[in-house]
Amino acid sequence: MHEHKFKRRHRIGPWRHSSGPGLMLAYDEWVNQCSCGEERKIKTSPRGKWLKASSAKTGRVRTYPEKWREILKTLIKGRTGQNTAGITFTVDRVARVTDAGWNEIEKLVDSLLTDGIIEKFEPYPRTAAGRTRIIFSEKVVQSLKEITGLDSDDRERERIDLFFKTWEYPVSEIRKHVKDIAAIMDELKEAWLSTGKPAITSGKDDAVVMKSLANYRLLLETLMEIFNIVSAEEMLSLRELAIRITGESKGIEAIRPYMRKVLGDLGHYGISEHSPLILFRGPVSGRIGEKVIDLSACFDYTCITVKTSKSFIPQSSTMKRIILIENLTPFERLCREPDRFDTDTGIVFLSGYPPGYVRDFVRKLLAFQPVEGLIWCDLDPDGIEIALTASKWFKNPGWQPLFMEKEFLHNSRTRPLSVNDMKKLRSLKSRDDASVFHPLLSEMENLGIKVEQEAQEISELPG
Numbered sequence: 001m002h003e004h005k006f007k008r009r010h011r012i013g014p015w016r017h018s019s020g021p022g023l024m025l026a027y028d029e030w031v032n033q034c035s036c037g038e039e040r041k042i043k044t045s046p047r048g049k050w051l052k053a054s055s056a057k058t059g060r061v062r063t064y065p066e067k068w069r070e071i072l073k074t075l076i077k078g079r080t081g082q083n084t085a086g087i088t089f090t091v092d093r094v095a096r097v098t099d100a101g102w103n104e105i106e107k108l109v110d111s112l113l114t115d116g117i118i119e120k121f122e123p124y125p126r127t128a129a130g131r132t133r134i135i136f137s138e139k140v141v142q143s144l145k146e147i148t149g150l151d152s153d154d155r156e157r158e159r160i161d162l163f164f165k166t167w168e169y170p171v172s173e174i175r176k177h178v179k180d181i182a183a184i185m186d187e188l189k190e191a192w193l194s195t196g197k198p199a200i201t202s203g204k205d206d207a208v209v210m211k212s213l214a215n216y217r218l219l220l221e222t223l224m225e226i227f228n229i230v231s232a233e234e235m236l237s238l239r240e241l242a243i244r245i246t247g248e249s250k251g252i253e254a255i256r257p258y259m260r261k262v263l264g265d266l267g268h269y270g271i272s273e274h275s276p277l278i279l280f281r282g283p284v285s286g287r288i289g290e291k292v293i294d295l296s297a298c299f300d301y302t303c304i305t306v307k308t309s310k311s312f313i314p315q316s317s318t319m320k321r322i323i324l325i326e327n328l329t330p331f332e333r334l335c336r337e338p339d340r341f342d343t344d345t346g347i348v349f350l351s352g353y354p355p356g357y358v359r360d361f362v363r364k365l366l367a368f369q370p371v372e373g374l375i376w377c378d379l380d381p382d383g384i385e386i387a388l389t390a391s392k393w394f395k396n397p398g399w400q401p402l403f404m405e406k407e408f409l410h411n412s413r414t415r416p417l418s419v420n421d422m423k424k425l426r427s428l429k430s431r432d433d434a435s436v437f438h439p440l441l442s443e444m445e446n447l448g449i450k451v452e453q454e455a456q457e458i459s460e461l462p463g
Helices: 058-063 066-076 091-098 102-114 138-148 150-166 176-195 213-231 238-246 253-263 306-311 328-335 356-368 381-391 419-429 432-447
Strands: 006-017 024-034 039-045 048-053 087-090 119-123 133-136 277-281 284-288 291-294 302-305 313-317 321-325 345-349 372-376 399-401
Touching (some): 048 102, 058 066, 066 102, 066 138, 091 102, 091 133, 102 133, 133 138, 138 150, 150 176, 176 213, 213 238, 213 253, 277 356, 302 306, 306 356, 313 356, 321 328, 321 356, 328 345, 345 356, 381 399, 381 419, 381 432, 399 432, 419 432
Parallel strands (some): 321 345, 321 372, 372 399
Antiparallel strands (some): 006 024, 024 039, 039 048, 048 119, 284 291, 284 313
């Protein structure tokens, strides 16, 4: 961003009425002009000093640091429509609402003022800095909402309101599962109209507020389609349902946990799910009911359903360490190279961001016999996030990254970091629990690159 350096020109201003009755105040007007053409107008009076730029350039917000944009989102979120003249904050209220430091706020306010996004009033005496007011006009607020993405929430709210206004069903319908879905929809409608929040509940647990309004609307549309499926006595797979609603076979993956929360077993409503599988190689045996199963009795690895994994009870194991791997190809690659490790090593496929059933299976193995964890994921911000998520499963003897040192950035095929990668990378660098990855993160940031597991030239496993 351009560093503005202003030179001052003085103008004699006219007399103006003050806000107090019967008083007339004179003010001086100063114009600060930068070499780039930016101007700030300053009006002084016995009460304080008004500052305002010559024109608003809200588009510059797009180039502000992410932290500043988040502060702006916090300030304008939910405040529009209350005052047609705009919204006003004192600087000390900005500090309380956003938890930002004073230095950060001063820098942000200075840029907002220069770009004409705010007007600023500094009261006398100058020691009352916290009482300094910043004013956003209504026009500016609407522009900022568009730039920061808050207007999308407004559009989603309008769509959700319209959905509930048009939602209806035949009251004469008596089939049980149709009535169940209708009752769920009525409950969601009541929660939305009373609180304005996308809250869902299974009827026995505390309500969960969904973070994404778009996903909440997708959930409503999916429930309505399931209502129609049950009414028509159809049978569909979950992917067929997704294609019907979104046109993509994986279009409703993001809302599957919420569907299960409100509906429970989807099979009751004619929706079949392909059971996910847990992929594992390791020297572990146990029983399922009265039957004994040896999970090491395979040349490469074994696959067990989630239902089977829940019934599996470990009975014996020589495992001393377990490797958790993000992607399927590297998992299969390591499983088929037994000369890389001894018979005391287990290997688990994480399946991306670890789903709950993988977590539960690993925890069951760790509860039977605590072992050291080795975690291998993509050398990118998402991979590091996944590794940190899985690392929480290990208490004693702990865990360490595998093939995730910065040196692997130099001897593997790389890809450039995206804008979203850079955002997540900076966020990870500020986290204490990511300290083990700070050298890798710094090198990724300096070089602007990332590496997928499949592109890595891996070395020998640690002894």
